[in-house]
Amino acid sequence: MNRVLPAVTRGIARVTGAALGPFQTAVIRIGFSATWLLFLLRELPHRHELYGPESPWGHDLAEQLIADNGAFTALMWSDGRAWFEIVYALAILSSVLLLLGWRTRTMSVLFMVGVLSLQNRSVFMGDGGDNVLHLMSIYLVLTRCGRVWSLDARRARRADEARARGERVADRVGPVLWCVLGFLLLTVTLAGGLDGDWFVPALLWTVWVAQGLWWAVGRGTGNGVGNGQPRILLDVVANVVHNGALVVIMAEACLIYATAGWYKIQGSRWQDGTAVYYPLHLDYFSPWPALSDALSSSGTMVMLITYGTVVVQVAFPFTLFNRRVKNVLLAVMMTEHAVIAVVLGLPFFSLAMIAADAVFLPTSFLRRLGGWAARGRDRLPGRLAGRRARAKQAGAGGAAAVPGPRAGSDGTAGAGAGDEGDPRRAHVGFRA
Structure with a gap:
């Protein structure tokens, strides 16, 4: 018993203390978003026959099936060509942004909506991989898949660096997205667009409320730094949900x-x-x-x-x-x-x-794969030119600010201004 309790305690601390497998979930995010994006782009000339108004599986047949199984699809809200083009374009856009890791929580939700909307519209289109993508698009919503290899990780790193310099960091894009999507979600709910199966509407509302709570608690604990018991509690809940979803993904792959x-x-x-x-x-x-x-x-x-x-x-x-x-x-x-x-x-x-x-x-x-990608990115001609320009500007600024014999010793401040182009500093984003 004395040996079991410490092991259980360590296990609970590991599950609640961190989001496990950040690199694995990042690869899953990139892999599935790239797969869906390439499929949408390849079928762009045939999109109307596959999922649109010209599909052999007509709108009336789709309505009958969805009335029976309660599946979610935004394409049932209207049978117009313009609405179909909007949904298809948003599916492509959300795939691109999820691939890049921009606002991954929001984009993962929109990615799921795009996948479910198109696949549930025409259930006979696919080759088996669509079933895997269907499930994984739901699981991705529950993961913290933007911790590494994402624009979110880079933004978080830069925000931490700004706070370390004593600067105030304000996020205006996140609250705007939250308000706009909340308004759309409320409108669709009141219009009866989510009257089918309860799972997808419940998931959408839960994620929306959780995001608002996360932002409100972060704002109340000092510029979103993450101090305070409420933010720690929310972080623990997010870690548990992420780790649980990661286990489900692994079990799903084994089951297949x-x-x-x-x-x-x-x-x-x-x-x-x-x-x-x-x-x-x-x-x-x-x-x-x-x-x-x-x-x-x-x-x-x-x-x-x-x-x-x-x-x-x-x-x-x-x-x-x-x-x-x-x-x-x-x-x-x-x-x-x-x-x-x-x-x-x-x-x-x-x-x-x-x-x-x-x-x-x-x-x-x-990790090695991330290091190779970082070194390959830094070898790009445009990026090398930018690094040389920043280094030259930083060196000139240091010399102008501190003239005379002290320029050499105090020049470290000038060098620090160019750290963003340093591949060692750039690699921090892959280790977050």
Whole structure:
């Protein structure tokens, strides 16, 4: 008992004290927003036939289905072409801003609204990856996915630096967004646009109220620094919700692979090792016929891929307790999805699954990935020119401000003005 209690205490402190997996949730945010954005852009010429007024699944059929299942979609509020174009454009915009990590909490909500609105409008469009994206768009709302690799992280870092210099930091964009979206949410609710299933309306109102409470408490605890018991309590609640959502995402990924693997075991074609052969000879799944023929020409290769797929999918959930084996299978699964994207012509399904797999990537690898990205960004010609200009200006300012023999010793103040361009300082955003 004496050993159990300290372990439980440490576990509770870990769950409540910090948002776990900041790099993993950032990768999930980037992966799913990029997947949805690329899909929307690719289908831009065909958007009216897929989800719009010209869809074979007409507005009246969609209304009948939604009346039965209570699914949420903003496209049912109007059957006009202009409203459809607005929803589609907002779906693209929210994907871009979530990808960049600008106001991630708000953008994650709008991203979810865009995903649900389009997918629930035409339920027969998709290749399996849409189901994963559908679920993950809801889970992302509950995560603190903008802690690293985001414009929010950069803004928070700059705000902390400004407070350290004694400057007052005021956020005007956040309250304006909160008021505008609150007005729209109230209008839609009163108009009966949220009369379907209770979950999505409850989630929207809960997030809106929580954001307002967060801002009000932060304003009352000294310029949003985060001091005071109310802000600490809200931070603990946010951490618990984030960590719970992260566990659900991991469990969802494991469930997908486990169910897929066990269902495959029951199929006769998977049992005799020939299942992979058949989709390679379907026109719909053969964008590169020569490549498909090359893979299916060897019976041994087909058998190895068929049995290997089943083994990896069934075994993966059981390898989570062994880091090395888990990393090996994770690399194999990501490679398999990349091959599926090319050989079978399912890029968005593969991107969605790779993004879901990213939740299991090691933090050390993601940190190195962030460091490589930061160094690559700093090597860009325009950024190097900006750094040289700031360094030159800072050096000139230091010399002018402190002339004479003291310029060398006091020049550190001038150098500090150029720290923003220092790759070591820039990397702080990836470690937040």
